[in-house]
Amino acid sequence: MGPIGNGNSHIHCRILQIGGNSLIALAVDLVLHLLIEYTVKDESFVQETANQLSEAYKVLADYFTLKDIVLLRVIITPDRAEFDQCVKEILKIVIEVPSNPSRIGLCQKTDLIVLSPLAWDSELYTYTPDFYRGFLYHEMTHLVEEYLSKDIEKVTRWWSEGVAVYLSGQWMFDHDLQEKVAEGIEKGLLPSIKEMEGQEREAVIRAYTWGWTIVKYIECTYGRNMVTKIVKECGDGNIFRVMAVGQKTLEKRWREWVLQAGKGVYQQHE
Numbered sequence: 001m002g003p004i005g006n007g008n009s010h011i012h013c014r015i016l017q018i019g020g021n022s023l024i025a026l027a028v029d030l031v032l033h034l035l036i037e038y039t040v041k042d043e044s045f046v047q048e049t050a051n052q053l054s055e056a057y058k059v060l061a062d063y064f065t066l067k068d069i070v071l072l073r074v075i076i077t078p079d080r081a082e083f084d085q086c087v088k089e090i091l092k093i094v095i096e097v098p099s100n101p102s103r104i105g106l107c108q109k110t111d112l113i114v115l116s117p118l119a120w121d122s123e124l125y126t127y128t129p130d131f132y133r134g135f136l137y138h139e140m141t142h143l144v145e146e147y148l149s150k151d152i153e154k155v156t157r158w159w160s161e162g163v164a165v166y167l168s169g170q171w172m173f174d175h176d177l178q179e180k181v182a183e184g185i186e187k188g189l190l191p192s193i194k195e196m197e198g199q200e201r202e203a204v205i206r207a208y209t210w211g212w213t214i215v216k217y218i219e220c221t222y223g224r225n226m227v228t229k230i231v232k233e234c235g236d237g238n239i240f241r242v243m244a245v246g247q248k249t250l251e252k253r254w255r256e257w258v259l260q261a262g263k264g265v266y267q268q269h270e
């Protein structure tokens with residue numbers, strides 16, 4: 001196959017037949033090597049997947065000043081059963097089986113398992129190139145976070161999801177997310193950081209909804225170097241130690257910043 005992307009000659013995609021209906025595409029960039037495994041039915045997504053992940057990686061590598069050569073393996077699974085099996089056997093992550101229809105991608109270390117857009121629950125997701133791009137960008141952010149992190153398992157959800165939602169630009173396009181944030185700002189009801197932690201459903205939703213606003217606040221106030229520092233140095237989950245600021249103080253300043261910025265928090269152009 002020819003070059004992928006808009007005339008970017010650094011990225012090439014080679015497709016190798018490895019028997020049956022299993023194919024491999026290898027996209028090679030200067031710093032990112034992508035191995036994409038898929039079945040024939042998802043052939044049309046391969047180039048797009050390689051393209052979007054490469055683009056995302058470039059932006060993230062620039063953000064985090066990452067210069068290492070990274071090899072990532074992406075598996076586009078044709079259905080829910082294959083997805084669950086890859087999650088279990090390759091990622092070694094234990095999730096419910098069959099997994100929740102809201103799960104369409106999961107990553108661990110340098111592996112990313114994607115559920116084919118053809119197998120998405122149509123009541124939950126509709127494939128559009130923009131949505132797929134945002135989804136892959138979100139997952140790529142997680143991969144980079146884990147690559148840089150000393151111990152991703154210890155990192156609190158609101159931070160890791162916050163970084164992924166913020167840096168992938170998901171907050172600019174996810175209307176459901178924006179509505180929740182808008183409502184919270186309007187009513188002056190922002191959760192505490194403690195309420196974004198924990199495993200119960202409400203806490204998980206708060207972590208996804210509000211985590212990125214803390215990341216954005218930190219970037220706007222302290223600069224992207226602080227975001228990078230936390231991702232790289234926070235090996236024990238205590239981001240306040242890395243920032244040398246107390247949790248209550250940060251929380252108070254973040255609330256004030258959000259309430260003052262109002263719509264500017266979630267609108268693209270401030």
Ligand SMILES: [Zn+2]
Nearest residue numbers: 138142161164
């Ligand atoms: Zn995520």
